[in-house]
Amino acid sequence: MARRGALAGDLTASEIVRRRLTGRQADVLGRAFEALLLSALLVALVILVTLLVDIFRDAVPVLSDRGVDFLTSNVSSLPERAGVRQGIQGSLTIVVFVAILAFPLGVGAAIYLEEYARDTRMTRAINANIRNLAGVPSIVYGLLGIAIFVQFGGLSGITGGRSVVSAGLTMSILVLPIVVITAAEAIRAVPDGIREAGYGVGATRWEVVRSHVLPYAAPGILTGTVLTMARAFGEAAPLILIGAATGFLSTGSGGFFEQLRGAYTALPIQVYDFATRNLREFQNSTAAAIVVLLVILLLVNAVAIVLRNRYERRW
Amino acid sequence: MDAAIGDGRLTVADLQGSPRRRRKEALIRRLLFGAGALSIVINVLIVVTLFDGTVDFLSSVDLSTLWTDGWFPRRNQFDVRTIVAGTLLVSAIAMVVAAPLGLGAAMYLSEYASPRSRRALKPILEVLAGIPSVVMGFFALTWISPNIMQRFWDATAFNVGAAGIGVGILITPLVASVAEDAMFAVPRSLREAAYGLGAKKRHTTIRIVFPAAVSGIVAALILGLSRAIGETLVVAIAAGGTGGSLFSLDPTQPGQTMTAAMTALATGSDQVKGASEAFPSLFFVGTLLFLMTLSLNVVSERFVRRVRKRY
Numbered sequence: 001m002a003r004r005g006a007l008a009g010d011l012t013a014s015e016i017v018r019r020r021l022t023g024r025q026a027d028v029l030g031r032a033f034e035a036l037l038l039s040a041l042l043v044a045l046v047i048l049v050t051l052l053v054d055i056f057r058d059a060v061p062v063l064s065d066r067g068v069d070f071l072t073s074n075v076s077s078l079p080e081r082a083g084v085r086q087g088i089q090g091s092l093t094i095v096v097f098v099a100i101l102a103f104p105l106g107v108g109a110a111i112y113l114e115e116y117a118r119d120t121r122m123t124r125a126i127n128a129n130i131r132n133l134a135g136v137p138s139i140v141y142g143l144l145g146i147a148i149f150v151q152f153g154g155l156s157g158i159t160g161g162r163s164v165v166s167a168g169l170t171m172s173i174l175v176l177p178i179v180v181i182t183a184a185e186a187i188r189a190v191p192d193g194i195r196e197a198g199y200g201v202g203a204t205r206w207e208v209v210r211s212h213v214l215p216y217a218a219p220g221i222l223t224g225t226v227l228t229m230a231r232a233f234g235e236a237a238p239l240i241l242i243g244a245a246t247g248f249l250s251t252g253s254g255g256f257f258e259q260l261r262g263a264y265t266a267l268p269i270q271v272y273d274f275a276t277r278n279l280r281e282f283q284n285s286t287a288a289a290i291v292v293l294l295v296i297l298l299l300v301n302a303v304a305i306v307l308r309n310r311y312e313r314r315w
Numbered sequence: 316m317d318a319a320i321g322d323g324r325l326t327v328a329d330l331q332g333s334p335r336r337r338r339k340e341a342l343i344r345r346l347l348f349g350a351g352a353l354s355i356v357i358n359v360l361i362v363v364t365l366f367d368g369t370v371d372f373l374s375s376v377d378l379s380t381l382w383t384d385g386w387f388p389r390r391n392q393f394d395v396r397t398i399v400a401g402t403l404l405v406s407a408i409a410m411v412v413a414a415p416l417g418l419g420a421a422m423y424l425s426e427y428a429s430p431r432s433r434r435a436l437k438p439i440l441e442v443l444a445g446i447p448s449v450v451m452g453f454f455a456l457t458w459i460s461p462n463i464m465q466r467f468w469d470a471t472a473f474n475v476g477a478a479g480i481g482v483g484i485l486i487t488p489l490v491a492s493v494a495e496d497a498m499f500a501v502p503r504s505l506r507e508a509a510y511g512l513g514a515k516k517r518h519t520t521i522r523i524v525f526p527a528a529v530s531g532i533v534a535a536l537i538l539g540l541s542r543a544i545g546e547t548l549v550v551a552i553a554a555g556g557t558g559g560s561l562f563s564l565d566p567t568q569p570g571q572t573m574t575a576a577m578t579a580l581a582t583g584s585d586q587v588k589g590a591s592e593a594f595p596s597l598f599f600v601g602t603l604l605f606l607m608t609l610s611l612n613v614v615s616e617r618f619v620r621r622v623r624k625r626y
Contacts, residue, residue, distance in 0.1 A: 030517045034427050040419025045439045047484055051446070054458045108350030116344055117351070129354040133361075135538075135612035136605065137545025139574050140361065142581075143601045147364040173357055180354070204336060206343045234447030237547035237574070241581045241597070268449045268548075275453050275552050276582075283457060290450050297445060 497531020
């Protein structure tokens with residue numbers, strides 16, 4: 001860069017060529033177009049910042065006045081006494097259901113589709129089904145939950161009707177296709193050479209999957225699954241339909257199984273409930289509940305990022 | 316193994332491993348197939364549930380109540396037009412927000428951003444995608460409604476416009492990510508051919524990359540629309556249609572969408588217990604919603620496949 005063109009004073013050679021080609025005109029329209037495109041992202045950023053600032057500002061009075069009390073209080077019709085303890089508990093229980101049910105079933109389906117299935121009509125049907133399920137609006141899963149787990153005649157004898165068990169099962173069905181799709185992607189990214197090494201020494205398909213494919217696909221699968229759990233944690237629509245309680249709720253008497261089959265609520269449901277009550281009174285509580293929700297989601301996402309950075313490989 | 320040593324020949328059975336190992340293999344294969352086939356079972360259950368409930372509903376109500384002057388389930392008025400129009404209005408507003416934002420962001424990330432600025436800018440969309448819709452509903456009601464809808468138009472506190480904008484923000488990351496994938500998949504050689512002919516970057520982006528990726532971009536928009544139609548909580552919180560609504564296409568007024576009508580049926584003012592007449596209408600609306608999003612998803616899938624085939 002230090003060499004200067006002798007003819008054009010202090011311009012570099014490439015600069016001279018560029019000027020000759022562009023006819024000494026700056027591409028104003030081109031710059032304007034680029035700025036326009038960039039502004040789309042900046043608008044998104046401004047919206048995001050506005051959203052967070054707006055919510056935090058509303059939440060500060062409740063969080064600074066009550067602090068931990070807000071986290072440990074139960075559902076109440078008085079804004080100064082209402083807390084999110086039962087919501088956090090319900091949401092965590094739902095996530096545990098998702099982890100126990102959707103995770104193994106989803107990863108199993110992904111292994112079948114990627115490692116075992118041949119290109120048959122059945123396989124194509126399963127694939128099409130999973131893509132379709134991933135596009136079904138979440139509220140429709142609530143209807144499925146009503147029919148299977150809540151209504152008399154379904155499995156309500158086991159789930160106890162409008163209970164956290166029904167909610168957990170419904171949410172597991174809802175996230176199952178997403179788990180399958182992300183896990184299948186992670187498995188597909190494992191190079192064939194890894195598998196062939198296993199087959200070469202006489203391993204069966206399952207042995208190759210267990211000892212070769214899964215260890216290498218694990219970071220991708222885990223990251224995807226953690227993000228799916230975040231989704232299950234923040235999802236409210238199906239829970240509204242299968243009757244998360246918004247008013248009175250027992251404060252936790254009764255045995256473990258009795259509680260699982262009793263009335264429940266979840267953190268996003270509490271946000272919805274606060275927001276649709278008398279908003280003037282509950283605005284700050286709503287914002288505080290949202291802050292709790294966002295902080296938990298942030299922690300979950302941080303776990304996902306740490307997992308990805310720690311185990312990520314490049315082929 | 317003994318057999319092979321015995322008569323000096325190797326048979327297929329010798330290479331298959333022990334029977335126990337093969338039995339285990341077959342069992343695992345069957346289990347995994349079961350996990351895969353579960354998706355079909357779920358899909359069938361959804362269809363049966365919706366169909367069953369819809370038949371229940373249609374056979375129990377007077378069909379003329381499906382075409383009256385409003386959606387008031389407690390008064391047995393189930394005007395389909397009202398909630399479908401509300402849904403389409405919200406989705407249209409959402410697309411007006413999400414299409415320019417999503418496509419602009421996608422174009423910038425795919426064509427203009429350096430790897431470094433990409434790493435810095437992409438998380439904006441990723442964080443936005445992680446915002447739960449119940450949170451966006453609160454934002455739509457407490458910020459968008461007073462600061463946008465009521466400032467520029469003569470709007471009520473609860474209004475369809477604010478809900479539509481909220482839904483639009485919510486689906487922007489989806490539109491951006493699908494569209495970016497489509498543009499990213501356009502081969503470099505096409506861009507280089509354009510530059511070789513002396514095209515400017517702007518012209519290359521608009522006249523070469525955009526047309527080459529157009530099916531993926533259309534797919535992104537359709538997918539966004541499908542998501543907007545199924546979006547529930549933003550509308551349930553900010554559009555204020557609880558208690559029913561008259562047919563209306565005014566974005567400054569409260570309104571009712573299919574999804575919000577469903578949540579209203581399940582909670583609050585329209586609450587209906589299991590035995591009531593209005594309860595099966597949930598399944599009827601759910602069926603409409605399912606069919607609308609399903610057909611949109613199928614169409615968008617077609618478009619995506621066209622991109623994949625070409626390159």
